[in-house]
Ligand SMILES: *[C@@H]1O[C@H](CO)[C@@H](O)[C@H](O)[C@H]1NC(C)=O
Ligand SMILES: *[C@@H]1O[C@H](CO)[C@@H](O)[C@H](O)[C@H]1NC(C)=O
C-alpha cells in the first residue's frame with residue numbers, strides 16, 4: 001500500500017471513531033446444566049461492573065432482566081432464524097418488533113448480530129445475508145431506531161487469508177460477491193465490522209511456530225517480534241496482527257473507514273491431554289492482558305489509538321457444550337457466580353474489578369473481648385511498629401471512635417506490612433481475614449484499591465435459551481497454516497534486523 005493511501009486510510013479511520021473509547025464486553029452463552037436465572041446473571045454483571053454484553057439470541061427473560069441496568073446489550077438473530085429473515089421483509093419486521101421494539105429503550109440494545117459466522121457455519125445462507133441485514137435495518141428505520149442500533153454480522157477471522165504480514169491480507173476472494181455489498185451496507189449505515197479472533201486456535205495450529213507469549217500478549221524480546229516487511233510495523237501479539245489484517249483486507253476492497261469490533265475473543269482454562277496450553281494460568285494471562293490492552297485504547301500498530309472494543313468469550317463455563325474439554329471451559333465464572341480465576345487487572349478501570357482484587361484484609365473479630373482488642377491494638381501501634389497516626393483525633397480513621405474499629409485499622413496495616421504472612425492476622429485469636437474492604441469515607445485501609453465489593457446472591461434454576469456458537473467451529477476450518485508459515489519467515493527475518 002502506498003504511503004499516501006496509507007495516510008488517507010489513517011485519516012479517515014480516525015474520523016470514524018476518534019472520540020470513542022474502547023470498551024470490554026462479555027458474551028453470555030447459555031449451554032449450562034444449571035444456567036443461572038436472568039436476574040442472577042444481571043446481578044453478577046452489576047457486581048463485576050460489566051456494562052456491555054452480547055447475547056446469542058434475544059431471550060425475553062434476559063432482556064427484561066437487563067432493563068434499566070445501564071448495561072448495553074448486543075442481541076443476535078441465531079443462524080436457525082436467518083433464512084426466514086433473509087427471505088422475507090415482513091419476517092424481519094416481526095422479529096424486530098417482538099425482540100427489539102418491545103424492549104427498547106428500557107433495555108439499551110445497541111446492536112443486532114444477524115447470524116453468526118455465516119460463511120463457515122451456514123454457507124448456504126450467505127447469499128441471503130445482505131438481504132437479512134437490509135431487512136432488519138429497514139425495520140429499524142421504520143421504528144426510528146436505526147441511529148441507536150447498529151446492524152452487522154460476526155465474521156470468523158479464518159475468512160481473512162494470508163493474514164501475515166497484515167498489510168498483505170485479503171478476504172477469501174470467493175466471498176467477495178457477498179462481502180462487497182456487505183461492506184457497502186456497513187459503511188452506509190455507520191455500522192462496524194464484527195470479527196471473532198481466537199489466538200488460542202492460531203497458536204494451537206501453529207505447531208510451535210507462534211510463540212505462546214506472542215499469543216498471550218506477553219512481553220517478547222525485540223528479535224521475536226513479528227515485523228511486517230511492507231510497513232516495517234512491529235507486532236507483539238496475534239490479536240493486533242489479525243485486527244490489522246482485517247483493516248487491510250477491507251482496504252483492498254476500498255473500504256477504509258469501517259471500524260472493527262471484536263465480537264469474540266478468549267482463552268480456555270482447561271483442556272484434555274491434547275490441549276496442554278488450555279490452563280487457568282494462560283487463560284488468566286490472556287484475558288487480563290487483553291482487557292488491559294483494549295481499555296488502554298492502545299489500538300493496533302496500523303491504527304494506534306483507534307478503539308477496538310472487544311467482547312470476551314465468555315461469561316460462564318458452558319458445561320453442556322459438546323466437544324472437547326476446552327469447549328466447556330472458556331468462561332470467567334462458574335454457574336454459581338464464582339470466578340474461575342482472579343484476573344490481574346489492577347489499574348485497568350472498574351470492569352471485572354471485583355474479580356480482580358482477590359484482596360484480603362485483617363479485621364477485628366465480631367464480638368471479640370474489648371480488653372483483648374485494646375491490648376492487641378496497643379501492641380500493633382507499639383512493638384508492632386504500625387503507623388497509627390490516622391487513628392488520632394481529627395485524622396481520617398478516628399471515627400468511629402471505638403476499639404474494634406481502631407483495632408481493625410491497626411490489624412490490617414500490620415497484616416499488609418507483614419506481606420499477609422501466615423499468622424500475621426491472629427492477635428491471640430481476636431482478628432480474622434476478610435475479603436470485605438473495611439475502608440470508609442476518607443479512611444482508606446491498607447490493601448484497599450478503593451473499590452466497593454459487592455456480594456451477589458447466587459443459586460437458581462435454569463432457563464431455556466438457544467445455544468451459543470462454538471469457537472471449535474472455527475478451529476476446524478481456519479486457514480491459519482499459511483499465517484503460520486509467514487510468521488515463521490518473518491520471525492527469522494526479524495532476527496536479522
Ligand atoms: C444507551 O447507552 C448509551 C451509551 O452509554 C447512551 O448514550 C444511551 O443514551 C443509552 N440509551 C438508552 C436508551 O438508555
Ligand atoms: C421492507 O419493509 C420496510 C418497512 O418495515 C419498508 O420500508 C421497505 O420498503 C421494505 N423493503 C422491501 C424490499 O420490501
Ligand SMILES: *[C@@H]1O[C@H](CO)[C@@H](O)[C@H](O)[C@H]1NC(C)=O
Pocket residue numbers: 119123161172173174175479
Ligand atoms: C474460500 O471460500 C470458499 C467458499 O466458502 C471455500 O470453499 C474455500 O475453501 C475458501 N478458501 C480458503 C483458502 O479458505
Ligand SMILES: *[C@@H]1O[C@H](CO)[C@@H](O)[C@H](O)[C@H]1NC(C)=O
Pocket residue numbers: 252253254
Ligand atoms: C479500488 O479503487 C481503485 C482506485 O479507485 C480502483 O482502481 C480499484 O479497482 C478499486 N478496487 C475495488 C476492489 O473496487
Ligand SMILES: *[C@@H]1O[C@H](CO)[C@@H](O)[C@H](O)[C@H]1NC(C)=O
Pocket residue numbers: 292293296297298
Ligand atoms: C497504553 O497506551 C500507550 C499509548 O497510548 C502505550 O504507550 C502503552 O504502552 C500502553 N500500555 C499498555 C499496557 O498497553
Ligand SMILES: *[C@@H]1O[C@H](CO)[C@@H](O)[C@H](O)[C@H]1NC(C)=O
Pocket residue numbers: 340341342358
Ligand atoms: C487469591 O490469592 C491467594 C494468595 O494470595 C491464592 O492462594 C488464591 O488461590 C487466590 N484465589 C484465586 C481464586 O485465584
Ligand SMILES: *[C@@H]1O[C@H](CO)[C@@H](O)[C@H](O)[C@H]1NC(C)=O
Pocket residue numbers: 450451452
Ligand atoms: C461505595 O459505595 C457507597 C454506597 O454505595 C458509595 O457511597 C461510595 O461512594 C462507594 N465508594 C467507592 C470508592 O466507590
Ligand SMILES: *[C@@H]1O[C@H](CO)[C@@H](O)[C@H](O)[C@H]1NC(C)=O
Pocket residue numbers: 457458
Ligand atoms: C439468596 O437467594 C435465595 C433464593 O432466592 C434466598 O432464599 C436467599 O435468602 C437469598 N440470600 C440473600 C443473602 O439474599
Ligand SMILES: *[C@@H]1O[C@H](CO)[C@@H](O)[C@H](O)[C@H]1NC(C)=O
Pocket residue numbers: 462463464
Ligand atoms: C426447558 O426445556 C426442557 C427441554 O427442552 C423442557 O422440558 C423444560 O420444560 C423447559 N423449561 C422451561 C422453563 O421452559
Ligand SMILES: CC(=O)N[C@H]1CO[C@H](CO)[C@@H](O)[C@@H]1O
Pocket residue numbers: 044047337338339354355357358359435436452453454455456
Ligand atoms: C472482594 C469482593 O467483594 N468480592 C466479591 C465479588 O463478587 C463475588 C460474587 O460474584 C462475591 O462472592 C465476592 O465476595
